[in-house]
Amino acid sequence: MAMTMSQKILAAHAGLDEVKVGQLIEVDLDQVLGNDITTPVAIKEFDKAGFESVYDREKINIVLDHFVPNKDIKAAEQSAACRKFANRFNIKNFFDVGKMGIEHALLPELGIVTSGDCVIGADSHTCTYGALGAFSTGVGSTDMAYGMATGQAWFKVPAAIKVLLKGKLNEMVSGKDVILHLIGKIGVDGALYESLEFCGEGVASLSMDDRLCICNMAIEAGAKNGIFPVDEVTLAYLQDRAQRSPKIYEADEDAEYVQTIEIDLSALEPTVSYPHLPENTHLAKDSNAISIDQVVIGSCTNGRIEDMEAAYKVLKGKEVAPNVRVIIIPATMQIYKECIKRGYTEAFIDAGCVVSTPTCGPCLGGYMGILAQGERCISTTNRNFVGRMGHTSSEVYLASPYTAAASALTGYITDPREGK
């Protein structure tokens, strides 16, 4: 029977020759992941069930990234609980302050995830690693606990939507615009329980940072996972980085898809999702009437080096608009250092921005940029739900780093191609 790429990876990890849509399977996991918010709940479950060992200390990843450096006493207790658990089981991939980064930027950067892997993470944006040609999906803390103890997880084999990419992105249009456009087209539950499988000649022109951003937001369409085929861009990225050899799976030519969506990359324009759902998409050029109080550039969606480069290109030698706070957060320490080396950090500070060490902080309204009543923020993050970044009457507009940076200079939502 013909299978999609996701189905092939699942079948291989379930020790089966083939799987069918809807089939319940148990798979062996290559990596299990949790953060400082979800891991403490997993530890409680792990202990409650009476487990006294982990399945493999080298395949468990605990990344402190949401509320660190600790934002308050309770957050500090959560970090302490993670640290204690990591020490107890000698967890190899435990990333504390100084070594940490935003989990979904950090794991690919360090080559912990590779093509063909089957990965679960107690964080919804674990779907990011599909960019590397892995099956990767977000789960809850109990699944994480079960995964840490047994190395396994159960899944219902998903159907898939084929996203056929054509053409090439224009200048100042990025992966973020691709995924916002797609979510606008199919809605926040448009891919519910399904895989989003990206393919077509347009794939080759997309950088790894673009692909990571696109897969990162697959969950925002309700998808179980997003996935890209493995090509030269993938292998070049993994070279000197992957800790295990990549395994390449390809969808069968006659694999069945529930639908095919075509996207002409060359026709895309800078896109913005208005409050309070990522599907509420508009073009940046039609959004000039919306003034902003804050700009956030960072997160697991857009905190990578190309995102920093995009912000730098726009902000270099300029000054942010009066009354606009601009917060830039490189996603890992490596990216943070690279920003310093390349002179981005100095340019950001000269432009009037603050530059933070890695944290998820403002994206989920944790800390480092909470919004007051009625305030508006344009942000490169992934969700714009009610109260997501602060007060329930505040508003978040989702956009690319180019669009967010261009808006920082004017004080209202701005198409980055306007100021050129």
Added chain:
Amino acid sequence: MENVQGKVFKFKDNVDTDVIIPARYLNTPDANELALHCMEDIDPNFVAEVQKNDIIIAGWNFGCGSSREHAPLAIKTAGVGCVIAKSFARIFYRNAINIGMPILECEEAADQIQAGDIVHVDFQTGLITDLTQNKSWQAQPFPEFIQKIIDAGGLMASVREKKQ
């Protein structure tokens, strides 16, 4: 699984995990503390009004967004006996089962049941009965293996039972 009967709290489509339990309260894994803030950003009176075995009715894609298990945990600990929605976001669906929080999908029931109605849910048959309107709807009951997980009080509790 024990059947439940209670008063209905009704919500719309796309109720996300950020309004079920805002991230500003995620600095604790304590279920009792989380339950104090359940639904706070969408219905500030919810926690004060909800009674044991009350029922949440909602539209499409309930529980979308974050993977935080704190969301079904807050709902369960607040006393809710069942969530009935037109559909559930997949991580929420999984988490609800894993922590032993009963949920059912039923489009018609979600459309017709009104806030404040008294509703009875039979988990063995999937029968949803609105005692206020004197109407019933049939939802797909959970398969046996999932009923067992919920009965045990969640996935880990069922793993513990198996081990013993």
